[in-house]
Amino acid sequence: MGTVASLIKFGYLIVIVTMILIIWGSIASASSGSALYGHRYGALEAHKDDPPCVFNPLCTCSKAVPDLGIVRCRNVPLPRIPPPLNSSKVFMLILENNGLEYFEPHFLEGTGLYHLQIMHNPLHLIPGDAFQGLERSLSELEISHSYLATIPSRAMRHLQKLKYLNLEGKMTFCLSIFGF
Numbered sequence: 001m002g003t004v005a006s007l008i009k010f011g012y013l014i015v016i017v018t019m020i021l022i023i024w025g026s027i028a029s030a031s032s033g034s035a036l037y038g039h040r041y042g043a044l045e046a047h048k049d050d051p052p053c054v055f056n057p058l059c060t061c062s063k064a065v066p067d068l069g070i071v072r073c074r075n076v077p078l079p080r081i082p083p084p085l086n087s088s089k090v091f092m093l094i095l096e097n098n099g100l101e102y103f104e105p106h107f108l109e110g111t112g113l114y115h116l117q118i119m120h121n122p123l124h125l126i127p128g129d130a131f132q133g134l135e136r137s138l139s140e141l142e143i144s145h146s147y148l149a150t151i152p153s154r155a156m157r158h159l160q161k162l163k164y165l166n167l168e169g170k171m172t173f174c175l176s177i178f179g180f
Helices: 002-041 083-087
Strands: 065-072 089-096 117-119 140-144 164-166
Touching: none
Parallel strands: 065 089, 089 117, 117 140, 140 164
Antiparallel strands: none
């Protein structure tokens, strides 16, 4: 009888330890997930310490030329993406409320960009080869509150590292984004 009671106590102990590990694991994964994507909710805010960018003093860059690091252009009139970005290493590019209407093909090809955020711009068209050269680097893409009606599958199909995609906002319909 004592052996059975000991086995039952040991079984309860295993269940309790398993539950504690499950809870701890879920808390740990939630915090690591927020560390990975937490920048979407505020860490990308313009930092007062970031100096103005060389190509436009109204934009901020976390680093100097040639590696610009994090580039933020908020409420800065930009009819197109500034050409100096293509000849620099840019890890994150945030373009918000710039009046950007067109995304040029191959334009960000040599940047090594892993996060692209285009928000509140009257963007009408994304060409099929817009993300050419970012296949192995772009992991987060946000094109929100634009006038896009469709995104060609060619533009998205080869983005091997893409883990986060946000097309929120005024997009009325989206045909075959991942139509491989």
